[in-house]
Amino acid sequence: MRNGAEILVEGVDVDKPVILxxxxxxxxxxxxxxAHFITELKPEQIGMxxxxxxxxxxxxxxxxxxxxxxxxxxxxxxxxxxxxxVPIIPEIAYDMSRKIVDWAASINATKIFSIAxxxxxxxxxxxxxxxxxxxxxxxxxxxxxxxxxxxxxxxAGSILNECVAKKFPGxxxxxxxxxxxxxxxAAAEVINVLxxxxxxxxxxxxxxxxxxxxxxxxxxxxxQTKMQEQAxxxxxxxxxx
Numbered sequence: 001m002r003n004g005a006e007i008l009v010e011g012v013d014v015d016k017p018v019i020l021x022x023x024x025x026x027x028x029x030x031x032x033x034x035a036h037f038i039t040e041l042k043p044e045q046i047g048m049x050x051x052x053x054x055x056x057x058x059x060x061x062x063x064x065x066x067x068x069x070x071x072x073x074x075x076x077x078x079x080x081x082x083x084x085x086v087p088i089i090p091e092i093a094y095d096m097s098r099k100i101v102d103w104a105a106s107i108n109a110t111k112i113f114s115i116a117x118x119x120x121x122x123x124x125x126x127x128x129x130x131x132x133x134x135x136x137x138x139x140x141x142x143x144x145x146x147x148x149x150x151x152x153x154x155x156a157g158s159i160l161n162e163c164v165a166k167k168f169p170g171x172x173x174x175x176x177x178x179x180x181x182x183x184x185x186a187a188a189e190v191i192n193v194l195x196x197x198x199x200x201x202x203x204x205x206x207x208x209x210x211x212x213x214x215x216x217x218x219x220x221x222x223x224q225t226k227m228q229e230q231a232x233x234x235x236x237x238x239x240x241x
Contacts, residue, residue: 009047027117027177
């Protein structure tokens with residue numbers, strides 16, 4: 001189906017990885033986290049997700065053209081990272097979520113993490129967690145505050161819905177932020193949670209030090225994401241990631 005999503009991967013060389021998914025949303029928490037991982041850990045780019053329903057945009061990295069949704073792998077940390085530079089419209093979110101979960105099962109991934117932001121009035125930079133089963137929630141409870149009620153919107157939510165439907169382990173890590181403005185500090189707190197969960201040592205000092213620069217660089221994407229969220233939202237909901 002041409003206007004659906006298609007995953008194009010050259011080859012996977014990690015054994016039973018976790019999959020981290022990052023799409024623009026509130027605070028660009030997942031986007032900032034993924035960009036930091038790419039810069040600091042230098043994972044290998046192995047593929048892309050394409051669709052005719054994505055905006056006609058090519059990303060430039062050091063003068064080299066890159067697709068807007070890229071797939072990376074890290075042998076050292078045993079993860080797959082799916083990172084998008086563009087917001088995902090609802091019309092393609094469901095199909096893309098199905099393709100991601102089916103592909104995760106095909107490569108024997110152990111879990112999918114939806115990484116996103118959650119807007120509150122407090123902005124304490126806590127990290128909230130949710131999971132597709134009580135057993136998985138028990139794995140999270142020592143590292144995050146449990147997100148007990150509310151909603152997770154956009155493709156971050158539809159990936160988790162698809163995990164439920166396919167009985168595939170899925171978790172959400174939601175960095176607390178005040179709104180749509182880019183929030184590197186929220187992304188840093190989610191990285192700290194991943195460090196604690198997996199014994200990684202991803203440094204966040206540079207992320208905090210350059211927070212104002214990152215916020216300025218990503219402000220346009222944050223505005224585009226806000227406009228899309230507002231256009232897609234049909235009713236007022238208490239919280240969404």
